[in-house]
Amino acid sequence: MSRMSRSERIGVMTKILLDQPNRIFTLNYFSELFGVAKSTVSEDVMLLRRALNTFNLGTLETVVGAAGGVKYKPQPGQNRISDFIQDLCEKLSDPERILPGGFLYMTDLLFMPNIAEQVGEIMAYKFQDTHPDFVITVETKGIPIALMTGRALNCPVVIARRDSKVTEGSVVTINYVSASSRRIQTMSLARRAVKQGQRALIVDDFMKGGGTAKGMIDLLSEFGVDIAGVGVMIATQQPEKKMVENYAALIELKQVDENGRKVVLEPADWIVEGDLY
Amino acid sequence: MSRMSRSERIGVMTKILLDQPNRIFTLNYFSELFGVAKSTVSEDVMLLRRALNTFNLGTLETVVGAAGGVKYKPQPGQNRISDFIQDLCEKLSDPERILPGGFLYMTDLLFMPNIAEQVGEIMAYKFQDTHPDFVITVETKGIPIALMTGRALNCPVVIARRDSKVTEGSVVTINYVSASSRRIQTMSLARRAVKQGQRALIVDDFMKGGGTAKGMIDLLSEFGVDIAGVGVMIATQQPEKKMVENYAALIELKQVDENGRKVVLEPADWIVEGDLY
Numbered sequence: 001m002s003r004m005s006r007s008e009r010i011g012v013m014t015k016i017l018l019d020q021p022n023r024i025f026t027l028n029y030f031s032e033l034f035g036v037a038k039s040t041v042s043e044d045v046m047l048l049r050r051a052l053n054t055f056n057l058g059t060l061e062t063v064v065g066a067a068g069g070v071k072y073k074p075q076p077g078q079n080r081i082s083d084f085i086q087d088l089c090e091k092l093s094d095p096e097r098i099l100p101g102g103f104l105y106m107t108d109l110l111f112m113p114n115i116a117e118q119v120g121e122i123m124a125y126k127f128q129d130t131h132p133d134f135v136i137t138v139e140t141k142g143i144p145i146a147l148m149t150g151r152a153l154n155c156p157v158v159i160a161r162r163d164s165k166v167t168e169g170s171v172v173t174i175n176y177v178s179a180s181s182r183r184i185q186t187m188s189l190a191r192r193a194v195k196q197g198q199r200a201l202i203v204d205d206f207m208k209g210g211g212t213a214k215g216m217i218d219l220l221s222e223f224g225v226d227i228a229g230v231g232v233m234i235a236t237q238q239p240e241k242k243m244v245e246n247y248a249a250l251i252e253l254k255q256v257d258e259n260g261r262k263v264v265l266e267p268a269d270w271i272v273e274g275d276l277y
Numbered sequence: 278m279s280r281m282s283r284s285e286r287i288g289v290m291t292k293i294l295l296d297q298p299n300r301i302f303t304l305n306y307f308s309e310l311f312g313v314a315k316s317t318v319s320e321d322v323m324l325l326r327r328a329l330n331t332f333n334l335g336t337l338e339t340v341v342g343a344a345g346g347v348k349y350k351p352q353p354g355q356n357r358i359s360d361f362i363q364d365l366c367e368k369l370s371d372p373e374r375i376l377p378g379g380f381l382y383m384t385d386l387l388f389m390p391n392i393a394e395q396v397g398e399i400m401a402y403k404f405q406d407t408h409p410d411f412v413i414t415v416e417t418k419g420i421p422i423a424l425m426t427g428r429a430l431n432c433p434v435v436i437a438r439r440d441s442k443v444t445e446g447s448v449v450t451i452n453y454v455s456a457s458s459r460r461i462q463t464m465s466l467a468r469r470a471v472k473q474g475q476r477a478l479i480v481d482d483f484m485k486g487g488g489t490a491k492g493m494i495d496l497l498s499e500f501g502v503d504i505a506g507v508g509v510m511i512a513t514q515q516p517e518k519k520m521v522e523n524y525a526a527l528i529e530l531k532q533v534d535e536n537g538r539k540v541v542l543e544p545a546d547w548i549v550e551g552d553l554y
Contacts, residue, residue, distance in 0.1 A: 007287045007321075008328035014291035015334050020391060033332075044284075051285035055310075057292050099446045107445060108470065111436060113428035114297060139417045140436065141444070144424050151390035159388060159417065167418070168384060169376045193385065 009034050010048050017060065017072040021124070022154035026069035045070050056080055073128070074121040074152045078274040081125075084118050085250055085267040092234075092251070095261040102256045104263060110141050110205055110233075119250065120148025123203055123231045126248055127153075130228035132201035134158050134194065136220070138187055138212060142204040145233060149203050158200075160216060164188040174219050179209020179243050187215050189223070196224035207232040207249065210242030217244065234265070286311050287325050294325075294337065294349040298401075299431035303346035322347050333357055350405070351398045351429045355551040358402075361395050362527055362544040369511075369528070372538040379533045381540060387418050387482055387510075396527065397425025400480055400508045403525055404430075407505035409478035411435050411471065413497070415464055415489055419481040422510060426480050435477075437493060441465040451496050456486020456520050464492050466500070473501035484509040484526065487519030494521065511542070 004012075013030060030041045049060040056077025060070050076084075088109070097105045109115050123145065132153065137146035138160040150157040164171045168190040178185050194200070202216050213230050220227065235242070235249035250271060255264040281289075290307060307318045326337040333354025337347050353361075365386070374382045386392050400422065409430065414423035415437040427434040441448045445467040455462050471477070479493050490507050497504065512519070512526035527548060532541040 004328060004331070005324070007284045007324050008331075010284045010288045011291045011325040011328040012332050012334065014288045015295055015329065015332075018292055018295060019394075047282070047284050048288040051281060051288040052292065054281070054285075055289050057289065099444065101443055103444050105444065105446055105467075105469065107436065107467065108433065111424065111427075111434040113424055113432075113434065116424065117296075117428065140420070140438065143417070143420045144434070147388070147390055147393065147421050147424060150388075151394065155390075156385065157388040157390065157421075159384065161417065166378055167376065167380050167382065169382055190382075190384065192382065 003036070004034060006044060006047075009036070009044055013044060014048060017070070018058075020154060021058075021072050021074050021152045022128075024063050024067065024069040024071045029069070074124060076118070076121050076125060081122055082267065082271055082274070085122075085271050088115065088119075089251055089265045089267060092265050093263040095263060098256060098258055098261060098263060100258070102258045104253070104256055106205070106234075107141060110144055113144070116144035117148045117151075119145045119233055120150075121152045122250060123149040123201075124152030127201050127229045127231060130201065131199060132228035133198040135201045135203050136160065136194075136216060137203050138162070138216060141206070145205060146203040149201070149231070153201070155201070158189070158193045160187045160189045160219060162186065162188075168193075172219065172222050174215060174222065176215030176218065177211055179211035179214075179239070185211075185215070187212075187219055189219050194220070194223050194225055197226075199226045199228040201228045202230045203232070205233045207235040207242060207247065209239060210244045210247070213247065214243040235268075280313070281311060283321060283324075286313070286321055290321060291325060294347065295335075297431060298335075298349050298351050298429045299405075301340050301344065301346040301348045306346070351401060353395070353398050353402060358399055359544065359548055359551070362399075362548050365392065365396075366528055366542045366544060369542050370540040372540060375533060375535055375538060375540060377535070379535045381530070381533055383482070383511075384418060387421055390421070393421035394425045394428075396422045396510055397427075398429045399527060400426040400478075401429030404478050404506045404508060407478065408476060409505035410475040412478045412480050413437065413471075413493060414480050415439070415493060418483070422482060423480040426478070426508070430478070432478070435466070435470045437496060438465045439463065445470075449496065449499050451492060451499065453492030453495065454488055456488035456491075456516075462488075462492070464489075464496055466496055471497070471500050471502055474503075476503045476505040478505045479507045480509070482510045484512040484519060484521075484524065486516060487521045487524070490524065491520040512545075 027038045027041045031038045058075045134156045135146050135150040136158045170191045171188040173188040230247035232249045234251045236253045249268050253265050304315045304318045308315045335352045411433045412423050412427040413435045447468045448465040450465040507524035509526045511528045513530045526545050530542050
């Protein structure tokens with residue numbers, strides 16, 4: 001292979017680094033891949049970092065030491081986050097989404113890969129300094145954003161099941177009370193899925209009373225797992241007091257008026273104010 | 278903003294194009310973004326394409342006409358696919374994965390974002406010329422690979438539920454017979470999730486008798502949806518005759534010997550032989 005130009009190297013480097021956010025690649029790796037000196041790779045990294053920063057497309061972090069190298073950190077800029085969440089609120093406020101009982105249809109949006117990916121990157125950005133070992137959600141609708149949060153954090157994703165499945169091996173099951181429906185529900189986690197002492201980031205699509213998140217916290221405590229944080233895409237304004245104390249929501253759902261055909265949602269304060277940490 | 282160098286433009290262009298595979302971006306878009314002539318953008322595209330091709334990292338396709346522009350097509354090279362699937366087979370053949378009843382524990386791997394993403398890219402590559410309007414799976418374990426297939430194809434993902442949920446609105450439900458367990462199961466799809474005349478790519482993690490895939494085909498026919506293809510990550514060797522005729526599996530599961538503590542899996546022939554279409 002003839003030696004590549006800097007432009008070509010940077011294209012390839014971007015692909016490799018961005019495909020696996022938060023994974024460290026050594027300068028040696030790129031040096032060998034391209035057949036150039038490490039100092040040349042360093043210059044490539046500096047150029048690429050500057051370019052990404054200019055457009056708020058994330059950043060490259062240099063990690064020093066034996067396991068050192070460079071990694072890509074998604075860092076969606078404040079404007080980008082705020083525009084995206086505002087746009088999502090508009091999509092969600094379509095009265096056609098109102099279901100009987102005052103529920104809001106949002107499965108289609110949650111399962112749009114591009115939307116899930118952006119929500120995941122915002123969650124990852126919000127919680128990156130809590131250093132979770134894995135992301136956890138309970139099936140089903142929260143899975144896409146949990147998966148994309150895991151992708152951005154370079155973490156595995158763990159799923160609590162609604163009922164125990166033979167394909168999960170032995171499981172720990174808890175019953176919990178859904179605050180909103182006031183019904184007893186069940187949640188199971190495979191014994192082999194997590195280890196004592198790990199840290200979990202809980203991610204879900206929707207929080208009303210917080211019973212499900214509380215259920216996940218209780219289930220994880222059975223495994224001796226610590227909670228790094230709780231992030232939900234949408235939290236309802238009412239009840240104001242949730243069953244979990246600390247959580248971050250991207251969107252606040254203020255009202256679903258079934259008769260008046262009206263949905264009111266707003267980006268959370270911290271999204272608007274740019275107070276991302 | 279001072280004018281960027283070609284290297285910097287290519288870094289940014291790579292990020293934007295690769296974030297949304299198979300989505301067309303006009304040359305004008307980049308021309309305005311960078312403040313350079315369209316001819317310069319064309320040259321950037323050519324350079325980036327050559328660099329990606331050199332490393333088997335996919336390609337850039339130029340689309341002519343009014344809606345024309347450039348798009349990124351994931352195109353994992355033959356060696357890359359074959360190495361990845363071989364490695365996955367090794368991971369899956371760990372006897373520790375054998376569960377009571379001869380089942381294989383694989384949830385952890387399915388929910389590793391990086392594994393799901395690579396499986397999704399292979400599925401997308403295999404089925405890209407079938408032009409599906411959406412990717413569909415039935416909850417739960419197939420969701421990550423379905424989502425990543427949708428991401429690579431720039432398609433929405435649709436989920437059939439095991440039971441009907443109030444958050445899905447009105448649904449169509451069918452009962453079907455699981456070929457392997459010989460039990461009657463239920464599957465529901467929200468009325469608003471799909472439209473008549475669309476084409477569906479069915480993706481799932483595992484096929485034994487093919488009853489679930491057959492169930493999805495029957496359910497979609499109730500909606501007047503055509504089948505673009507059926508792709509599964511793993512298909513069992515037995516029974517040889519499945520309830521669906523045409524499907525592509527990435528891996529063949531030959532044996533799970535619970536007493537002998539042995540799992541035998543192999544990459545599918547078309548993966549090994551490079552006969553990817």
